[in-house]
Amino acid sequence: MRQNFTTSTLAIFLVLLMGMSGCTGVFDGSGDEEEQIILNPDLGEQTKRSIGSPNLLTYSDCNDLEESLKLSIEEETRTSLIQAIDEVYYWGGGWMEDDMVMESSDGDASPSSAPKTRTEGSDFSGTNNQEQGVDEADFVKTDGYHIYFLDNGLLHIMDIPEFGEIEHASSTEIEGTPVAMMLNDDRLVVVSTISSWGINQEDPLAEAMGWGGEWNSWRTSTLTKFTVYNVSNSSDPVENRELYIEGNYMTAREVDGTVRTVTHAWMNIPDLRTWLEYPDNYWDYDYDGEERKVIRQQAAAAAISHNQKVLEEISLEDILPQVHERIGNQIITHHMNGDDCSDFAAPESALNRGYTSIFTIDLVSEDLNFEADHIVGNWPLVYSSQDTLIITENAWDWWWFWGNDGIDEATNIHSFDISESGETKYSGSGRVEGTIQNQFSISEHEDVVRVATTTGQWGRWWMENPEPMESHVITLSLTENSTTGQSNLLEIGRVDGIAYNETIWSARFVEDRAYIVTFQNMDPLWTIDLSNQSSPRIMGELEVPGVSTYIHPLSDEAILTIGLGPADEETGLGLDWGHTRLSLFNVSNFSDPQLTQTLSLSPVENPDEGWSWAWSEATWEHKAFQYWEPKGMLAIPMNTYRYDYYYDDAGHYHYDYDWVSKLMIVNVTESGLELHGEVNHSQFYETDENHWWSSYNIRRSIFMGDYIYAISHGGISVTHLDSLEETDSHQFTFSNSNSADETSSEVTVEDKDES
Numbered sequence: 101m102r103q104n105f106t107t108s109t110l111a112i113f114l115v116l117l118m119g120m121s122g123c124t125g126v127f128d129g130s131g132d133e134e135e136q137i138i139l140n141p142d143l144g145e146q147t148k149r150s151i152g153s154p155n156l157l158t159y160s161d162c163n164d165l166e167e168s169l170k171l172s173i174e175e176e177t178r179t180s181l182i183q184a185i186d187e188v189y190y191w192g193g194g195w196m197e198d199d200m201v202m203e204s205s206d207g208d209a210s211p212s213s214a215p216k217t218r219t220e221g222s223d224f225s226g227t228n229n230q231e232q233g234v235d236e237a238d239f240v241k242t243d244g245y246h247i248y249f250l251d252n253g254l255l256h257i258m259d260i261p262e263f264g265e266i267e268h269a270s271s272t273e274i275e276g277t278p279v280a281m282m283l284n285d286d287r288l289v290v291v292s293t294i295s296s297w298g299i300n301q302e303d304p305l306a307e308a309m310g311w312g313g314e315w316n317s318w319r320t321s322t323l324t325k326f327t328v329y330n331v332s333n334s335s336d337p338v339e340n341r342e343l344y345i346e347g348n349y350m351t352a353r354e355v356d357g358t359v360r361t362v363t364h365a366w367m368n369i370p371d372l373r374t375w376l377e378y379p380d381n382y383w384d385y386d387y388d389g390e391e392r393k394v395i396r397q398q399a400a401a402a403a404i405s406h407n408q409k410v411l412e413e414i415s416l417e418d419i420l421p422q423v424h425e426r427i428g429n430q431i432i433t434h435h436m437n438g439d440d441c442s443d444f445a446a447p448e449s450a451l452n453r454g455y456t457s458i459f460t461i462d463l464v465s466e467d468l469n470f471e472a473d474h475i476v477g478n479w480p481l482v483y484s485s486q487d488t489l490i491i492t493e494n495a496w497d498w499w500w501f502w503g504n505d506g507i508d509e510a511t512n513i514h515s516f517d518i519s520e521s522g523e524t525k526y527s528g529s530g531r532v533e534g535t536i537q538n539q540f541s542i543s544e545h546e547d548v549v550r551v552a553t554t555t556g557q558w559g560r561w562w563m564e565n566p567e568p569m570e571s572h573v574i575t576l577s578l579t580e581n582s583t584t585g586q587s588n589l590l591e592i593g594r595v596d597g598i599a600y601n602e603t604i605w606s607a608r609f610v611e612d613r614a615y616i617v618t619f620q621n622m623d624p625l626w627t628i629d630l631s632n633q634s635s636p637r638i639m640g641e642l643e644v645p646g647v648s649t650y651i652h653p654l655s656d657e658a659i660l661t662i663g664l665g666p667a668d669e670e671t672g673l674g675l676d677w678g679h680t681r682l683s684l685f686n687v688s689n690f691s692d693p694q695l696t697q698t699l700s701l702s703p704v705e706n707p708d709e710g711w712s713w714a715w716s717e718a719t720w721e722h723k724a725f726q727y728w729e730p731k732g733m734l735a736i737p738m739n740t741y742r743y744d745y746y747y748d749d750a751g752h753y754h755y756d757y758d759w760v761s762k763l764m765i766v767n768v769t770e771s772g773l774e775l776h777g778e779v780n781h782s783q784f785y786e787t788d789e790n791h792w793w794s795s796y797n798i799r800r801s802i803f804m805g806d807y808i809y810a811i812s813h814g815g816i817s818v819t820h821l822d823s824l825e826e827t828d829s830h831q832f833t834f835s836n837s838n839s840a841d842e843t844s845s846e847v848t849v850e851d852k853d854e855s
Contacts, residue, residue, distance in 0.1 A: 154495065154512040154529040155588060156445040156475060165441045166416040169476070172453045173369065173419070177407050180374040181400040185393065218244030224263075225728050225803040230539060233486045235354045237280035237291065238723045240800040240811055246334050247802065248288060250278040251813055251832070255290060257334045258816060263805035264827045266818055269334040276325055279349060284357050284463045286332040287340075291349055291361070294323040304431040305344065308424050320421070324349040324363050326461075342426040343470070347457065351539075353484040357464040358521045360489055362482050365421035365455045371410050373403040416441075421455050423472070436472060446476035447495070447512055447529070456480045456491060462522040473524065475514065483542035489516040489524065490544060492536055492551075508567075509535050513549065513589055515578065530576050530589025540651070540722075543609030548633045549576045549589060552607045552616055571598035573614055575633045593634040598626055606661070608651035613690070615659060619647040623663070627690050639691045645669070646681055649719045652727055657688040658696070658770040662718055662725060662736065665700055676700070678707035680716040680738060682766065684773055699773040703738040703762045711760075714740040717799060727768065728803040731821065733776060734766045735808060737798040759785040759796040763810040765821070777824040784814025784831060 159165040220226045224244045229236050239250040246269070247258040255278065257269040276294035283289075296318040299306045310319040328341040347365025354360075376399040385391040423434040436443065436457075446452065456475040478493040495510040511534065515527040534553035536542060541552040556569035575593040580586070599618035606617040614628040614636070625648070627640040648661035665681035667674030679700040686694045702714050717724040718736040726735040739762070745755040763779040785796045795813040802809040807827065810817045815831035 154447045154514070154531040155586065156514060156526060156529055157448055158445045159441045162416055162441040165444055166419075168446070169416075169419055169453060170411045173372070174407060174411055176453060177372060177374050178404050181376065181403050184376050185396045185400050220244065222730065223805065225726055228723050228725055228727070230483070230722070231485050233355065234484050235282075236723070237282045237352050237354070238800070239278065239280055240802070241281050241283045241288075242802055243283065244804070246331075247809065247811070247816065248281055248283065248331075249811060249816070250274070250281060250290065253278065255281075255288075255329075255337070256832070257331065257337065258830065259334055260804065264807045264818055264820065266809070266816055266828050266830055268830055270337060272329075272337055274327065276323070280352075282352065282354050282359050282463070284354065284359075286330055287463045288329045288331045288337070289359060289461070289463070290327045290329065291352070292325045292327070293349055294325055294344070296321050296323065304429070305424060305426070308422075308431045308433050309346075318368060319418075320346045320365055320367050322348050323424075324361075326361070344424040344426070345457070345459065346421040346423070347455065350456075350480060351482045353482070353489070354463075355484070355486055355518060356521050357462065358518070359459075359461040359463060360484070360518065360524060361459045361461065362480060362491065363421075363457045363459070364479055365457065366453065367419050367421065367455075369410065369414065369419065372407055376400060376403065419453075420444075421457060421474070423470075436474065443472060444474045444476060445526070452477050454478055456493065458489075458491070458516070458524055460522065460524045464521070471524070473526075477512070481536060481539055481542065483539045483544070484518070485544045487517065487519040488527075488544045488549075489518045490514070490542055490549065491516070492542060494535070495531055508533065509555065511536050511551075511553065513551065513576065515544075515549065515589055528578050528587035528589050530591070532572075532574050532576070532591070534572065537604050537607065540609075541604065541607045543614075545609065545611060545630075546633075547577065548592070550574070550609050550614065550630060550633075551576075552604055552614070554604055568601050569603060570596065570600050571602070571604050571616065571618060572596050573598070573616070573628050573630075573636050575630065575636060577633075593632070593636050595628060595636045595638055598638070599624055605647050605663070606649050606651050608653060608659075610653045615651050615653075615687075617648045617651065617661070617663075623647045625661075625685065625693055627687060627693050629690065640689075640693045642685075642693045642695065644683065644695055645673075646675065646683075648683060650722050650725060652725060654727075654768070654770060657686065659685050659687055660727070660734070660768060661685070662716070664719070665698065677713035677715075678702060678711070679714065680719060680736070682734070682773055684768075684770075686770075696771065697773050699766065699775070701736075701738060701764050701766075701775070703740050703760045703764070703778075707740070710742040710744075711740045712742060714738060716764075717797065724800060726801045726803065731803065732768050733803070733821070734768050735801040735803070735810075736764055736766075737801070737810075738762050738764050739797040741796070761785065761796050761798050761812055761814070763798045763801055763808070765808065776821075779808065779810045779817060779819050779824075779826075781810060781812045781814055781817065784812065 218224060224242060227236055227238050241248045245260055249256040253274055255272040255274055259267045259269045261267060274290055274292050276292035278290055278292040280291045281288060296309055299309065301311060324345045324347060326343040327339060329337040330340055331337045345363050347363040350362045350364050352359055352361035376396055378395060378399060382392065382395050417435060420436055422436055425432045454477060456477055458473045460471045481492045483490045491514045493512050495512045511532050513530045517525040517527050532551055532553050534555035536551055536553055543550045552571065552573050554569055554571045556567050573595050574591055576589040577592045578587045579590045581588060598616060602618035602620040604616060605619045608615045612631040614630055616626040616628065618624055623644045623646050625642045625644060626638060629637045629639045645666035646664050648663035650662050652660045654660055661683045663681055664675045665679060667676045679702045682699045684696040686696050704711050707714055716736050716738045724737055739760060741757050741759045744758050747753055759782060761781040765776040765778060767774045767776045781798050798810050798812040800811045806821050808819050808821055815829055817826055818828040819826050
């Protein structure tokens with residue numbers, strides 16, 4: 101694999117781990133038990149963590165990589181053990197996002213279809229992406245001639261002979277749990293997640309994954325699988341390649357036929373201890389007695405010593421993620437360390453053991469080669485413009501705060517140049533104070549990176565007077581260091597003081613503007629001018645009851661948001677979980693944003709008649725929010741249910757659930773919102789046949805010409821937008837049989853005209 105990171109000498113950690121005690125047990129096996137307790141065992145001096153510099157430095161050789169990884173693992177487990185001595189456990193973690201990749205191109209139609217003239221954006225809608233020209237993967241994709249749908253372990257391909265029609269072409273079983281797809285012409289990449297415990301022990305993949313018959317012998321608990329299909333014949337997709345990546349699928353983007361997928365791995369190390377093992381008589385002592393604490397100290401010392409021995413005996417390959425490729429009945433393992441481990445890099449002075457991997461796959465090339473680069477760090481967030489890929493991560497890990505309350509939350513920002521197809525080149529790194537909510541709090545425009553962050557010690561429950569929350573918008577630019585020649589992302593501008601004691605619920609950067617929504621009890625909309633990137637300014641603030649969770653720009657004069665209205669309209673307090681609220685804002689005067697109209701939607705007429713809270717996936721997943729500019733229409737799914745029961749004449753109790761699954765269609769102009777109509781999939785869930793499956797919801801929609809296609813686990817319906825009459829549909833009927841050794845799935849597709 102080609103090295104993409106800037107080469108540099110591995111940074112030396114600011115503080116090395118102090119020596120550990122060689123104690124191996126609580127008791128020496130002789131004498132009175134009271135006398136066998138070793139008082140004040142040497143647990144070593146706690147290493148002070150420092151977030152150092154965010155700059156990624158490539159490892160100079162594999163020995164350096166192995167040494168730093170083992171140092172981090174040892175210190176993390178040691179911190180957990182020391183916490184256990186005081187019987188205090190702090191559970192922390194990072195932020196994770198699960199979206200995905202690939203531009204919906206004009207892919208090949210079935211052999212009998214007409215010449216390709218259907219164009220995304222004018223003839224049909226595609227995925228609701230954050231940035232133009234950067235496609236995000238999803239479990240529904242279309243090229244205007246087919247709909248590709250991942251559901252219940254299957255890839256369904258549906259043909260669209262003419263707008264308003266739909267025909268089933270094929271259903272293909274996918275290994276694992278399929279989560280997203282990437283489409284480029286005739287190539288479809290299906291991403292699925294596989295639990296290690298679901299791998300057949302006879303499969304050669306099990307041996308490659310380290311299975312040895314022990315409960316803790318898997319290298320990692322999760323695999324991310326890429327299956328590449330040739331879909332030029334929609335009725336017979338051909339599998340071209342199978343890759344298994346050790347770690348969790350995070351997200352991916354596709355630009356001009358190049359897919360960049362991000363995964364995060366955390367490798368299991370058998371027999372590594374993060375808990376205390378007590379002797380039987382431990383429970384005989386008083387709960388608050390000194391004897392118990394001394395035993396815990398000795399148990400921690402024994403576990404620390406044990407872990408040191410475990411780490412001494414394992415190899416570097418045991419703690420690095422790998423890629424396994426299935427070719428026929430064989431598994432070929434690609435070891436990611438290469439010859440010199442130069443594809444691995446880490447922020448200076450980092451103490452981490454996780455791996456964020458960027459896999460670059462060129463779908464245009466015939467051989468489908470991939471390259472991989474790895475950052476030793478925390479859970480990532482991912483943003484991409486057409487030229488820049490940005491990965492952000494916490495500059496700290498949860499266990500760093502133990503004994504280090506002086507550390508403030510900060511976020512590392514790593515920038516990559518993706519302007520060339522098939523290449524991913526490291527550009528530089530920077531750091532901002534605070535934490536970042538999601539991908540919409542990150543942006544790149546005209547070579548300037550913009551982020552919205554929240555600072556404050558709101559997560560430190562053990563502190564008496566934590567610093568209050570405050571939000572910021574910060575701009576950064578790549579600047580070359582004249583001494584090292586390395587480029588760094590340096591702050592060039594910022595605006596502070598946004599919404600004290602409130603958190604960011606949604607953000608959107610649009611060219612030289614930023615929109616921020618924060619929430620405590622009210623929902624302030626903040627407008628921020630970024631025309632001077634070195635001096636961003638708050639222009640306006642508007643308080644609106646409720647909260648917006650996603651912001652969609654309509655033009656320079658209007659934005660549309662989705663979220664929840666207030667539970668009490670008079671006071672504006674609380675949140676109404678029975679409705680989804682759309683809000684239209686006039687931002688033509690950027691200094692004085694105004695609320696034009698709100699529209700509250702519910703899938704039932706009276707939400708109080710026993711119905712549970714109603715929800716729309718579009719409030720937390722932007723890909724479920726489908727705005728179709730050519731017709732000025734918005735489609736969002738809405739769902740609810742209620743528990744229905746009765747007693748028969750014999751006094752026997754009966755129960756069932758009423759499921760309501762609808763697609764709400766709204767007419768949108770810059771001056772108002774009006775409900776246009778709805779598509780109802782509730783009939784797909786009126787029988788018990790599908791009740792083993794927990795998804796009763798319309799998940800996605802596609803506008804095609806004068807029609808809208810609504811997609812749910814139950815089926816796909818086609819509705820004319822003017823008459824709101826259903827013109828075609830297909831219903832999926834599933835049956836599953838499970839045994840200890842295998843799971844089988846069958847699917848039948850019922851044509852509307854035949855059913």
